[in-house]
Amino acid sequence: MRLGETAPHDTLGMTTALMPFAAEPPVINEAATAFMLIASSMVLLMTPGLALFYGGMTRSKSVLNMMMMSFGALAAVGIIYVLWGYSMSFGNLQDGTSDIAGIFANPFHLFGLSALTGDDGPRLIDPFGVGVFIPEYIYVGFQLTFAVITAALISGAIADRVKFSTWMTFVVIWVTIVYFPLAHMVWGGGLLSGSENGLSAKLFGSTDGVANVLPIDFAGGTVVHINAGAAGLALAFVVGKRIGFGKVAMRPHNLPLVMIGAGLLWFGWFGFNAGSELAADGVASAVWLNTMVATCAAAIGWLLIEKIRDGHPTSLGAASGVVAGLVAITPACGALSPVGSIILGLVAGGLSALAVGLKYKFGYDDSLDVVGVHLVAGLWGTIGAGLLATSTGLFYGGGGEQTVLQILIALISLALSFVLTYAIAMGLKATLGWRISEDEESEGIDQAEHAESAYEIGGFAASSGRTTTTRPAVPSEQAEGANA
Amino acid sequence: MKLITAIIKPHQLDEVKEALEAFGVAGMTISEASGYGRQRGHSEVYRGAEYTVDFVPKVRLEVLVDDVDSSDVLEVILKAAQTGRIGDGKIWSIPVDEVVRVRTGERGVDAL
Numbered sequence: 001m002r003l004g005e006t007a008p009h010d011t012l013g014m015t016t017a018l019m020p021f022a023a024e025p026p027v028i029n030e031a032a033t034a035f036m037l038i039a040s041s042m043v044l045l046m047t048p049g050l051a052l053f054y055g056g057m058t059r060s061k062s063v064l065n066m067m068m069m070s071f072g073a074l075a076a077v078g079i080i081y082v083l084w085g086y087s088m089s090f091g092n093l094q095d096g097t098s099d100i101a102g103i104f105a106n107p108f109h110l111f112g113l114s115a116l117t118g119d120d121g122p123r124l125i126d127p128f129g130v131g132v133f134i135p136e137y138i139y140v141g142f143q144l145t146f147a148v149i150t151a152a153l154i155s156g157a158i159a160d161r162v163k164f165s166t167w168m169t170f171v172v173i174w175v176t177i178v179y180f181p182l183a184h185m186v187w188g189g190g191l192l193s194g195s196e197n198g199l200s201a202k203l204f205g206s207t208d209g210v211a212n213v214l215p216i217d218f219a220g221g222t223v224v225h226i227n228a229g230a231a232g233l234a235l236a237f238v239v240g241k242r243i244g245f246g247k248v249a250m251r252p253h254n255l256p257l258v259m260i261g262a263g264l265l266w267f268g269w270f271g272f273n274a275g276s277e278l279a280a281d282g283v284a285s286a287v288w289l290n291t292m293v294a295t296c297a298a299a300i301g302w303l304l305i306e307k308i309r310d311g312h313p314t315s316l317g318a319a320s321g322v323v324a325g326l327v328a329i330t331p332a333c334g335a336l337s338p339v340g341s342i343i344l345g346l347v348a349g350g351l352s353a354l355a356v357g358l359k360y361k362f363g364y365d366d367s368l369d370v371v372g373v374h375l376v377a378g379l380w381g382t383i384g385a386g387l388l389a390t391s392t393g394l395f396y397g398g399g400g401e402q403t404v405l406q407i408l409i410a411l412i413s414l415a416l417s418f419v420l421t422y423a424i425a426m427g428l429k430a431t432l433g434w435r436i437s438e439d440e441e442s443e444g445i446d447q448a449e450h451a452e453s454a455y456e457i458g459g460f461a462a463s464s465g466r467t468t469t470t471r472p473a474v475p476s477e478q479a480e481g482a483n484a
Numbered sequence: 485m486k487l488i489t490a491i492i493k494p495h496q497l498d499e500v501k502e503a504l505e506a507f508g509v510a511g512m513t514i515s516e517a518s519g520y521g522r523q524r525g526h527s528e529v530y531r532g533a534e535y536t537v538d539f540v541p542k543v544r545l546e547v548l549v550d551d552v553d554s555s556d557v558l559e560v561i562l563k564a565a566q567t568g569r570i571g572d573g574k575i576w577s578i579p580v581d582e583v584v585r586v587r588t589g590e591r592g593v594d595a596l
Contacts, residue, residue, distance in 0.1 A: 251530055306532075357533070
């Protein structure tokens, strides 16, 4: 994912075998391919993990809807990624065709991806140009799982209250207009990458077609977390507060689910970060370790803030700290030392623990703190990489250029995602509408949108009833009344 | 006959049950309840947001007894349920018109 970026290799004192001018046909690197098959599967697991993480935090009457938003995003984005998503983000990577103003590539260039099997079998790709060739199919698969989780992350901002059909429509439009272009800009050689037409080359100059100062976003601080966080903020504004927000208790209904979810996210995140090296090598190993320690430090950081401020270190705090640390280290994991990662993580945990209170102060209902965790830790991780990168970071005597560049790519991603998401959300508000009715919201969205309940609450009364073979013609509200 | 109802702390239940058995009470019914008295509830903090939980979990215990035993049984429950700390609960008794054992149809004191 670090297209054209070489800094982490130098940082870690490892040499990269540069490909001589390719005279022979490329040969598949089977170790890297096996690694990417596993890494992609691990990233996939993050979305069901997120469903548990978010699901446990909602009230018991809306846990299924919360989890369905993740599974729905998984199903929808999985399909459209193959149809036009990959083409828009990375379609021009292999054959060097030009993109559209550095913003996105032709959506129909590789539409459906049948072009990925050529006369010699599945096409190989070496996105970083370092001589490690993997089948393009698994590169697509890896990138697909990123698009899925980014869309799913947003759902936490609008828990308990939106029509499932509007959410699904939003996901399709959002990944097309916001995610695929941003992924192209940062990773596909577009405006925010280190290419000679990118922002950095314009600001700080370029040498031999590569920017002198390379933007650092190893695994998706901008594309995934700032993007999802800013989108969540925009949606929270447009969709509005839940009934009773700030007045009635909206406690997490199942903290063990939250902790299982955080554990699955942590596990999958190793595929996310280390897999972004696209090779089973020394950098991937360093990334693994940096991801590990930053996450540990962030959990500690969050708990320390809680202990001092609220008196108790909580399980929700530990789970949230884990996620904040994972978010923060995501852009930085290839550029930092392990000790730098601990510092980055510690600050991330503390910052996010403080930031989750902002929604009450400013009165927006970002229900599960997508802003407080993903946007804040994503901003910090992206900017912190400029401070703590061992080769070019400000704290390592690398001057301020890297930090300035990091701030710029962070803010541009933030602004771009917020404005575009706001526009999409307003469009959907005027057409499909976002909110379920007030009665449905009070009764619980699981009943209203999915005609299911997650648990038998109420013992005998809830488990009694009879099987009907035909669906009642009355609206669900009346049917419920009859059962009660 | 009397119906004695006690609202007690859940973790005092075993002690109360054993004391009642030792006294010779043949049966009882319990249900999970939530409530508050002078104790009020407690507060919980989630991501820095504090919630006051008023209703705390309690056990509601019901025993049917003959009139002559009612004050003794009440005393047995009182002794076993008491911790001296706030939130120990309440006990009350009310008169009962009729009791029927469903299996045999026995009525009154015979049904106890």
